[in-house]
Amino acid sequence: MNFEALLEQSVQIHGHLCPGQVLGVKMSMLGLKEAGIEDPKGKDRKKIIVFVEMDRCATDAVQSITGCSLGHRTMKFMDYGKMAATFLNLETNRAVRVVAREDSREKAKALFPDIEDKYKAQLEAYKIMADEELFDIMEVSLQLKPEDRPGRPMTRVKCDMCGEYVQDMREIERDGKTLCRPCAGEGYYKVVHNS
Numbered sequence: 640m641n642f643e644a645l646l647e648q649s650v651q652i653h654g655h656l657c658p659g660q661v662l663g664v665k666m667s668m669l670g671l672k673e674a675g676i677e678d679p680k681g682k683d684r685k686k687i688i689v690f691v692e693m694d695r696c697a698t699d700a701v702q703s704i705t706g707c708s709l710g711h712r713t714m715k716f717m718d719y720g721k722m723a724a725t726f727l728n729l730e731t732n733r734a735v736r737v738v739a740r741e742d743s744r745e746k747a748k749a750l751f752p753d754i755e756d757k758y759k760a761q762l763e764a765y766k767i768m769a770d771e772e773l774f775d776i777m778e779v780s781l782q783l784k785p786e787d788r789p790g791r792p793m794t795r796v797k798c799d800m801c802g803e804y805v806q807d808m809r810e811i812e813r814d815g816k817t818l819c820r821p822c823a824g825e826g827y828y829k830v831v832h833n834s
């Protein structure tokens with residue numbers, strides 16, 4: 640599919656057209672091509688894992704173009720706050736990281752000096768800018784752990800403290816006890832009332 644068709648698809652899923660959709664669609668097309676993935680939603684769908692480094696508009700575009708998602712364990716969210724994603728081909732183990740170039744923002748402004756709204760200028764500019772202007776690209780190596788792969792859960796154990804179950808080796812062993820991460824002090828919440 641061409642860029643326009645993919646962008647339209649992505650906008651439908653995301654809910655609006657924004658610079659992030661344009662960037663995310665182009666980032667995905669480039670990453671897939673460089674990783675050697677032709678048909679991410681068809682014949683190649685079991686070959687691909689994407690690591691996204693941002694939870695922003697562009698992340699939705701990456702999801703709609705690659706078909707990768709958290710629920711399928713094919714999208715990994717790395718909370719780095721960077722406009723970047725790595726595309727891993729599981730068959731060849733080739734991994735390509737694509738990073739949005741910082742100077743593309745300035746170039747966008749220069750391309751459309753008459754558009755006052757900088758997001759509108761970015762939106763229009765990103766559509767016509769070349770991949771080399773928009774992104775840096777690097778070959779990377781990474782190891783996908785067996786417990787992070789798609790497929791059935793590898794393990795399932797009970798937390799000795801709260802009694803909740805933990806899958807895929809996310810438990811922590813401490814002083815002879817098996818703990819979930821919250822009980823080991825790594826929780827994002829505190830229980831206020833347990834009914």
Ligand SMILES: [Zn+2]
Nearest residue numbers: 655657659696
């Ligand atoms: Zn958006």
Ligand SMILES: [Zn+2]
Nearest residue numbers: 798801819822
């Ligand atoms: Zn627990």
